[in-house]
Amino acid sequence: MILSFLIFWPLFVSIILLVVRFKNAKELALGASIIELAASLFIVSQFTKTAEPQFVVNVPWITSLGINFNVGIDGISLLLVLLTTVLVPFIILSSFGSAEKRPSSFYGLILMMQMALVGVFTARDGFLFYLFWEMALIPIYFICLIWGGEGSGKITLKFFIYTLTGSLFMLVALVYLYLQTSGTHTFEIGALYEAGRLLSVSEQSIIFWAMFLAFAIKMPVFPFHTWQPDTYTVSPVQGTMLLSAIMLKMGIYGVIRWLIPVVPLGTQEWGNVAIILSVIGIIYASCIAIVQNDFKRLVAYSSIAHVGLISAGLLTLSKIGMQGAMIQMLSHGITVFAMFYIIEIIFQRTKTRSLAQLGGIRNVAPVLSSVFIVVMLGSVALPLTSGFVGEFLLINSLVQYQIVIGSVAGITIILGAVYMLRTFQKAMSGETNKVTSGFIDLTTQEKLVLFPMVVLIIAIGVYPTPLLDISEAAVNNILVIVSDFSASVK
Amino acid sequence: MNALYVICGLGFLSLVAEIANLKKGLAIAILLGIVAAIGLMVTDWNTGLHYYNDMLVFDNFSVAYSTLILVIAIFWFWMSGDYFSRQSHETDRSALILFAISGAIIMVSFNNMAMLFLGIEILSISLYVLAGSNKESLLSNEASFKYFLMGSFATGFLLMGIALIYGATGSFHLATITAFISSNSSTLPGFFYAGVLLMLVGMAFKISAVPFHFWAPDVYEGSPVTITAFMSTIVKIAAIAAFYRIFSFCFGAVQSTWGIILQIITVLTLVVPNVTAVYQSNVKRMLAYSSVGHIGYILLAFIANSTTSTGTIFYYLTSYSITSIAAFSVLHEVENAKTTTGFDGLYKRNPLMAVVMTIAMLSLAGIPPLAGFFGKYMVFTQALNNGYSGVVIIAVITSLIGVFYYFRVIIGMFTKTGEEGPISISSSSSILMVLLLALILLIGVFPDRLISLLN
Numbered sequence: 001m002i003l004s005f006l007i008f009w010p011l012f013v014s015i016i017l018l019v020v021r022f023k024n025a026k027e028l029a030l031g032a033s034i035i036e037l038a039a040s041l042f043i044v045s046q047f048t049k050t051a052e053p054q055f056v057v058n059v060p061w062i063t064s065l066g067i068n069f070n071v072g073i074d075g076i077s078l079l080l081v082l083l084t085t086v087l088v089p090f091i092i093l094s095s096f097g098s099a100e101k102r103p104s105s106f107y108g109l110i111l112m113m114q115m116a117l118v119g120v121f122t123a124r125d126g127f128l129f130y131l132f133w134e135m136a137l138i139p140i141y142f143i144c145l146i147w148g149g150e151g152s153g154k155i156t157l158k159f160f161i162y163t164l165t166g167s168l169f170m171l172v173a174l175v176y177l178y179l180q181t182s183g184t185h186t187f188e189i190g191a192l193y194e195a196g197r198l199l200s201v202s203e204q205s206i207i208f209w210a211m212f213l214a215f216a217i218k219m220p221v222f223p224f225h226t227w228q229p230d231t232y233t234v235s236p237v238q239g240t241m242l243l244s245a246i247m248l249k250m251g252i253y254g255v256i257r258w259l260i261p262v263v264p265l266g267t268q269e270w271g272n273v274a275i276i277l278s279v280i281g282i283i284y285a286s287c288i289a290i291v292q293n294d295f296k297r298l299v300a301y302s303s304i305a306h307v308g309l310i311s312a313g314l315l316t317l318s319k320i321g322m323q324g325a326m327i328q329m330l331s332h333g334i335t336v337f338a339m340f341y342i343i344e345i346i347f348q349r350t351k352t353r354s355l356a357q358l359g360g361i362r363n364v365a366p367v368l369s370s371v372f373i374v375v376m377l378g379s380v381a382l383p384l385t386s387g388f389v390g391e392f393l394l395i396n397s398l399v400q401y402q403i404v405i406g407s408v409a410g411i412t413i414i415l416g417a418v419y420m421l422r423t424f425q426k427a428m429s430g431e432t433n434k435v436t437s438g439f440i441d442l443t444t445q446e447k448l449v450l451f452p453m454v455v456l457i458i459a460i461g462v463y464p465t466p467l468l469d470i471s472e473a474a475v476n477n478i479l480v481i482v483s484d485f486s487a488s489v490k
Numbered sequence: 491m492n493a494l495y496v497i498c499g500l501g502f503l504s505l506v507a508e509i510a511n512l513k514k515g516l517a518i519a520i521l522l523g524i525v526a527a528i529g530l531m532v533t534d535w536n537t538g539l540h541y542y543n544d545m546l547v548f549d550n551f552s553v554a555y556s557t558l559i560l561v562i563a564i565f566w567f568w569m570s571g572d573y574f575s576r577q578s579h580e581t582d583r584s585a586l587i588l589f590a591i592s593g594a595i596i597m598v599s600f601n602n603m604a605m606l607f608l609g610i611e612i613l614s615i616s617l618y619v620l621a622g623s624n625k626e627s628l629l630s631n632e633a634s635f636k637y638f639l640m641g642s643f644a645t646g647f648l649l650m651g652i653a654l655i656y657g658a659t660g661s662f663h664l665a666t667i668t669a670f671i672s673s674n675s676s677t678l679p680g681f682f683y684a685g686v687l688l689m690l691v692g693m694a695f696k697i698s699a700v701p702f703h704f705w706a707p708d709v710y711e712g713s714p715v716t717i718t719a720f721m722s723t724i725v726k727i728a729a730i731a732a733f734y735r736i737f738s739f740c741f742g743a744v745q746s747t748w749g750i751i752l753q754i755i756t757v758l759t760l761v762v763p764n765v766t767a768v769y770q771s772n773v774k775r776m777l778a779y780s781s782v783g784h785i786g787y788i789l790l791a792f793i794a795n796s797t798t799s800t801g802t803i804f805y806y807l808t809s810y811s812i813t814s815i816a817a818f819s820v821l822h823e824v825e826n827a828k829t830t831t832g833f834d835g836l837y838k839r840n841p842l843m844a845v846v847m848t849i850a851m852l853s854l855a856g857i858p859p860l861a862g863f864f865g866k867y868m869v870f871t872q873a874l875n876n877g878y879s880g881v882v883i884i885a886v887i888t889s890l891i892g893v894f895y896y897f898r899v900i901i902g903m904f905t906k907t908g909e910e911g912p913i914s915i916s917s918s919s920s921i922l923m924v925l926l927l928a929l930i931l932l933i934g935v936f937p938d939r940l941i942s943l944l945n
Contacts, residue, residue: 064942065868134858146837146904153901161893168886175871
C-alpha cells in the first residue's frame with residue numbers, strides 16, 4: 001500500500017498542479033515532496049535486509065496481455081528510491097531563488113518525473129518498467145524544451161529521439177522475451193528471467209545489445225553520449241539536476257535489474273566490449289572536460305566519465321563492482337546535484353558560466369568556496385568523502401577483472417583531479433575581477449540546500465556501511481542468479 | 491440494422507429541413523438521432539442477424555465498427571458545428587455527411603459483394619461533393635476533381651475484380667464464395683486470382699496504401715478541415731474494416747496469392763509516407779501523410795496474422811481516430827483564427843489547444859501511456875509473434891521518424907513566437923477537446939476492454 005502511495009502521490013499532486021495552476025505552486029510542490037520523503041523514510045524503517053522484494057503490490061492491469069501492476073522494493077531499489085525522494089525536495093528548494101515562468105506547470109512536471117522515477121526503480125513487471133521508463137522522458141523533455149535556453153527545440157529533440165531509439169529497441173527485446181515465456185505469456189520479472197536464460201547464446205547476445213543500447217544511451221556510455229552535453233547545458237538547472245542526479249541512474253539500474261540477470265550469457269559474452277566502451281568514455285570525457293571553458297559543460301563531461309566507471313565496474317559481474325556501483329550512484333547523484341547548483345548560483349550572480357571570466361570568488365564568498373571544495377573533493381574521490389568509497393570499489397573490481405583495463409580506468413582519478421582543480425583555480429582562487437567583485441555569499445535558502453549535501457558527502461565517506469548493508473542481500477541475489485546459471489551451463 | 495434506418499432517416503430529414511423550415515433544431519436533432527442510433531446498434535450486440543436475403547449481416551464485427559463510426563460521427567458533428575452554420579446550404583451538407591455515414595455502416599456490415607460496392611459508392615459520391623464544398627477555393631475544387639478521378643479509377647478496378655470473382659465462383663455472397671474456394675481450391679481458374687488482385691488494388695486505393703496513395707495528400711490539403719477530418723477518420727475506419735472483412739473472411743484461403751504483395755505494400759506504406767511527412771511544412775498535409783503512415787501499421791497487424799488480428803486492428807483504429815479528431819479539432823480552431831503563423835507560439839495564445847494538440851501528437855507518435863502507444867505496441871507484439879521481426883524493425887524506425895515530424899509541431903507551439911493575442915474558442919469546443927483528451931488517456935491506461943471486445 002505504502003508503495004502505491006509513493007508512486008501515485010506525486011502523480012496526484014502533479015495533475016492538480018498542471019490543471020489548476022496554483023500561484024504558490026512552489027510551496028505546494030515542496031510540501032508534497034517532503035511528504036513523499038517521509039513516506040520513503042517510513043519504508044526504510046520497515047525494511048528488512050533480505051533479497052526478497054518487499055511492500056509488494058501486485059494487481060492485474062491488462063489481463064489479456066499478461067500485464068500486471070507489480071511493484072516491490074528490495075535493497076537495490078530502496079537505495080535509488082531514497083536517492084530520488086531525498087533529492088527532489090532539494091531540487092525544488094533550489095529553485096526558490098529564481099522566478100520561473102508558469103511555475104505551476106514547472107513543478108507539476110517535476111513531480112510527474114518523480115512518480116515515473118520511483119516507478120522505474122520499483123517495477124517488477126517488464127511492461128510496467130518500460131512504461132515508467134518512457135513516462136520519465138515526457139516531463140523532462142518538456143522541462144528542457146519550455147524552460148530551456150536558446151536553441152532548446154533542436155537539442156531536446158535530439159535528446160528525445162536518441163532516448164526513444166534506445167527504449168524502442170528495449171521494448172522489442174522485452175516483447176521478444178515475453179513471447180518466450182511459457183504457458184500464458186506474462187511480463188512478470190521472474191518469468192522473464194527464466195525465459196531469457198533459456199535462450200541460446202546468440203539470441204541472448206542480440207537481446208543484450210538491444211537492451212544495453214537503451215541503458216547506454218540513458219547513462220550515457222561512449223559512443224552514445226552525443227546528446228548529453230548539449231542537453232545538460234541548454235536545460236534549466238532543475239532539469240539538469242533531474243537528468244544527471246537521478247535520471248541517468250535509470251540506465252545503471254536497468255543494467256543491474258533488467259540486463260544482467262535476464263541474459264547472463266549474453267552479458268558474459270559481450271560484457272568486455274561494453275566495459276571497454278565505458279573505459280574509453282572515461283578517458284575521452286575526462287580529456288574533453290579538461291579543456292572546457294563552460295562550467296556547466298565541464299560538469300556534464302565529468303558526469304560521462306563517472307558514469308563510465310560505474311557501468312564498467314558493474315559489468316565485471318563481481319560483488320565489489322556492484323556494491324561500488326550502488327554507492328557511487330548515490331554519491332554521484334549528491335555531488336553532481338550540488339555542483340550544478342553551485343554553477344547556477346554563480347551564473348545568477350555573474351551572468352556567466354565561462355571559467356575565463358570568473359576568478360577570485362573565494363575572496364568575496366568564502367562559504368560558497370568552502371562548500372565547493374567539499375563537493376569537488378567528493379567528486380574527485382578523496383578518501384573520507386562519498387566518492388572515494390564508490391570509486392575505490394569500482395576500480396578494485398576492474399583491476400581484478402583485468403589489470404590493464406583497471407589501470408586505465410584508474411587514470412580517471414588523476415584526470416578528475418586535473419579538471420576539477422583547474423576549475424577551482426580559475427573560478428575560485430586568484431584575483432577578484434570586475435565580474436566577480438560584487439559577488440554575494442550564500443543566502444540562507446542556498447545554505448539550506450547545500451549544507452545537507454556537504455553533510456551527506458562526508459557522512460557517506462566516513463561511514464558507508466549502513467547503505468552497503470541495505471543493498472548487499474539484493475546484489476548477492478543477482479550474482480547468485482548469474483553464477484548459478486553459468487555453473488549449470490558448464 | 492435499425493441504426494442504419496435512423497441514419498438514413500436523419501439524412502432525409504436534413505434534406506427537407508430547408509423546405510420544411512426545420513433548420514433551427516436540425517443540429518440537435520442530428521446529434522440526438524446519432525445517439526439513438528448508437529443505442530440501437532448496441533442492442534444488436536451478440537445477435538448476428540442477417541438482413542435482405544443475407545445481403546447485410548450485423549455480427550459483432552459490424553456492430554463494433556458501426557458503433558465506432560457513429561461515436562466518431564458525434565465528435566465530428568460536435569467539432570464542426572460552426573462549419574455548418576457559417577456556410578450556405580448547410581442542410582445539404584449535413585445530409586451528404588449522413589449519407590456518407592450510412593455508406594460507411596454498409597461497408598462494415600456487407601455480406602455480399604454488391605453491398606460492398608454499394609456502400610463504397612454511397613460513401614464516395616457524397617465525399618466527392620463534400621471535398622469540393624469550398625466552392626471559391628481553387629484547391630478545394632482540385633481536391634474534389636482529383637478525388638473523383640482517382641476514386642472512379644479505383645472503383646473500376648474493384649468492380650472488375652468482383653466481376654471476375656463472380657465469373658469464377660458464380661456468387662456475390664461472401665459465405666458462398668468462401669465455401670467455393672475451399673471446396674475447389676485446386677481447380678480455380680486463373681482469372682479468379684486476377685480478380686482477387688484487382689480487388690486488392692481497388693481496396694488499396696480506398697485505404698490509400700502506398701503506391702496507391704498519391705491522391706490522399708492533395709485531397710486532404712485541399713478539402714475543408716472538417717471534411718479532411720471526416721476522411722481521415724470515418725472513411726478510414728470503414729475502408730479498413732471492409733478490406734479486412736473481405737480479405738480475411740473471404741480470401742483467407744488463397745493468401746499465397748496476395749500475401750506477398752500485401753507485405754510489399756505494407757513496407758512501402760510504412761516507409762514512404764513517414765519519410766515524406768518529414769518534409770512537409772503544412773500541418774494539414776503532414777497529418778495527411780501521417781494518416782497514410784498509420785495505415786501501414788494496421789496492415790502490419792493484418793499481414794502478421796489475418797485471422798486473429800481483429801482486436802488489434804479495432805483498437806488501433808479506435809485510438810487513431812479519436813486522436814485524429816482531437817488533432818483536427820485543434821487544427822480547425824487554428825484555421826478559424828486565420829493566423830498566418832499557424833501553430834507557432836500556440837501555447838502562449840491558447841494553452842488548452844496547445845496541450846490537446848501536444849497529447850494528440852504524442853499519441854500519434856506512439857508515446858506511452860497514451861492510446862496510440864498501445865495500438866503500436868500490440869501491432870509489434872503480434873508481428874513479432876508471427877515471425878515478422880524484420881518488418882517490425884522497419885516499423886520501429888518509421889515510428890522514430892514519426893517522432894521527428896510530430897514533435898516539430900510541439901516544439902513550434904512551445905518555443906516559437908507566432909502572432910500576438912490570445913485565440914478564444916467557444917466553450918463547446920473546449921469541452922470537446924477536454925473530453926477527447928480524457929478519452930486518449932483513458933483508452934491508453936485501460937485498454938483491456940477494448941482489446942478483448944472482438945477477440
